[in-house]
Amino acid sequence: MSLVSEERSVRADQLSGFAGVEDYWALLKPRVMSLVVFTGLVGIVRAPGDIHPVIGFVALLCIAIGAGAAGALNMWWDADIDARMDRTRGRPIPAGRVEPGEAMVYGLFLSVASVLMLGLLVGVLAGALLAFTIFFYAVVYSMWLKRATPQNIVIGGAAGALPPVIGWAAVTGNVSLEPLLLFALIFIWTPPHFWALALLKKRDYERAGVPMLPNVAGDDETRRQIWLYSLLLAPLGAAPFALGMTGWLYGAISIVLGVLFLVFAWQVYRKREGDAAERAAKHLFAYSILYLFLLFAVLLVEGMAR
Amino acid sequence: MNAMSDDKGVVLTEAQKKSRKRRSLAIALVLAFLCVLFYVVTIVKLGPNVMKKGDVPAITVVS
Numbered sequence: 001m002s003l004v005s006e007e008r009s010v011r012a013d014q015l016s017g018f019a020g021v022e023d024y025w026a027l028l029k030p031r032v033m034s035l036v037v038f039t040g041l042v043g044i045v046r047a048p049g050d051i052h053p054v055i056g057f058v059a060l061l062c063i064a065i066g067a068g069a070a071g072a073l074n075m076w077w078d079a080d081i082d083a084r085m086d087r088t089r090g091r092p093i094p095a096g097r098v099e100p101g102e103a104m105v106y107g108l109f110l111s112v113a114s115v116l117m118l119g120l121l122v123g124v125l126a127g128a129l130l131a132f133t134i135f136f137y138a139v140v141y142s143m144w145l146k147r148a149t150p151q152n153i154v155i156g157g158a159a160g161a162l163p164p165v166i167g168w169a170a171v172t173g174n175v176s177l178e179p180l181l182l183f184a185l186i187f188i189w190t191p192p193h194f195w196a197l198a199l200l201k202k203r204d205y206e207r208a209g210v211p212m213l214p215n216v217a218g219d220d221e222t223r224r225q226i227w228l229y230s231l232l233l234a235p236l237g238a239a240p241f242a243l244g245m246t247g248w249l250y251g252a253i254s255i256v257l258g259v260l261f262l263v264f265a266w267q268v269y270r271k272r273e274g275d276a277a278e279r280a281a282k283h284l285f286a287y288s289i290l291y292l293f294l295l296f297a298v299l300l301v302e303g304m305a306r
Numbered sequence: 307m308n309a310m311s312d313d314k315g316v317v318l319t320e321a322q323k324k325s326r327k328r329r330s331l332a333i334a335l336v337l338a339f340l341c342v343l344f345y346v347v348t349i350v351k352l353g354p355n356v357m358k359k360g361d362v363p364a365i366t367v368v369s
Contacts, residue, residue, distance in 0.1 A: 018322045021332045054350045058343070121347055 019102075023092040027075055027103055028068030028110075035292075036067040036163045039186065042296045043167025043179055045303035051171045055122055059170035062118035063163055065110050066130045070159070072107030073138035076100050078146070084208040087201060107138070118170070126170040133162045147209070150216040157190030158183075178245050181236075182299075188233045189292055192226045192265060196285040199223075199268070200278065219277075223269045226284070230265035234258030237295055250298045257291050264288075 040063040044056050051059070075082065075093055083094035092098040111134045119127025141156030161183045168179035198205060198212040199222060205212045214222045237258045241251030264287045267280040318326070349356060 018325055019329075020325050021328050024329075024332075052350050054346055058347060061343075121351075 019092060019097040023097045024106065026092050027072040027098065027106060029071030029075075030068075032071060032160075033064050033067045036160070037064045038293070039182070039296055040064075040163035040167040042300050042303065043164030043169075043182065044171055045167075045300055046164075046178060046182075047168040047171035049171050056170070059118060059122045059126060059167065062114045062122065062127075062130060063166055066114035066118070066134050067163070069107045069110035069114060070134045070137040072103050072110065073134075074142045076103040076107060077138070077142045079103075081147075081208040081210060085201075085204040087204055111138075118166075122170045123173050125173055125175070126166050129162060129166045129169055133159050133166065136162075147211070150211050150213040152211070153194040154191050157187050157194075160190060161186035177243070178240065181240055181243070181245070185233075185236055185239075185295070186292065188229060188236055189288065191229045192233065192261075193285065193288040193292075195222050195226050196268065196281045196288065199281040200285065220272065223272065227265050227269040230262055234262050237261075237291075240299070246299065247302050250295075250302055253298050254295055257294055261287065261291055 037060055040060055044051065044059060075091055078088075079091075079093040079100055082088035082091050088094065093100055093103055111131075115127050115131045115134070118130050137156065137159035141152065141159055145152040145156055164182040164186070165175055165179040168182075169175055195213055198214050199219060202212070202214045202219075206215050213225060217225075235258070238251065238254040240246045241248075241254060264280070264284040268277075268284050271277045271280045
């Protein structure tokens with residue numbers, strides 16, 4: 001009898017449904033969430049008008065929970081893909097620590113809760129924008145685009161670009177040119193950022209059957225597209241200054257950072273073989289994160305100094 | 307009888323019991339945090355006048 005119990009206990013240990021708190025935290029994609037919170041905060045700080053700090057905190061919390069919910073739904077839908085990629089096979093669902101259905105209910109519950117909280121406690125427009133963001137990421141990007149077209153991350157990038165608009169709407173109750181410019185900045189930044197990673201993880205994506213641009217159109221075409229998007233991104237980064245929305249500090253930094261972005265993208269375009277090509281893609285990927293972070297950090301500092 | 311049960315019911319390992327306890331604690335903390343948050347937001351939404359006492363208008367009896 002004891003032998004049977006012991007054997008069953010061991011089997012129970014191997015079954016899913018006994019996840020730790022950290023697994024539920026991991027389902028929220030905390031690294032993506034931190035970027036979303038940061039850009040959402042910039043939207044709140046840059047917006048004209050006052051918001052009570054507690055209400056501002058609630059807005060940020062809801063944006064964070066909503067982004068996390070979308071991440072959990074994405075992990076539920078993409079569990080089969082994640083299991084085939086080195087980068088993602090340790091995630092809670094493919095690793096067997098969380099049941100797919102659990103992740104779906106968790107994501108849906110947090111989606112509804114975050115949208116209701118934001119809509120009722122902060123503002124209807126902000127709540128509606130958050131609902132659209134979650135829908136766009138979980139349904140339009142994850143379910144429709146990701147496995148269907150190499151333009152997946154181009155169009156899907158809209159979901160990641162919306163948080164500053166939500167932050168702005170939380171304060172003002174409307175949307176104007178500046179938050180749309182911040183949206184455009186993240187939207188145009190997304191393709192060169194993700195395609196640099198896709199160049200490095202091409203085999204992973206191939207194994208998973210995800211039609212990323214390098215797998216469908218080849219490395220050379222991807223490098224060309226990265227270069228073209230970078231040519232758009234550099235002036236767009238400086239556009240808030242050119243349109244008189246920011247001070248000289250942002251203007252100077254955005255121009256320098258934009259030129260550096262072009263340098264890194266040019267390296268990717270030129271170096272097409274061996275270790276040098278891989279290094280160039282790695283550098284662009286790493287720099288693209290720093291680029292967006294620094295631009296928004298300066299926007300935040302200038303916004304707080306006003 | 308499912309794979310995880312015997313005559314005594316579901317048998318959990320010590321690690322599973324610890325994991326369940328941590329999950330329960332996390333849920334309790336989140337609920338407590340939400341209670342405090344909704345209370346504070348209610349006070350903020352009502353505005354500073356909600357804290358004032360003694361401003362109740364006097365009742366006048368009209369004969």
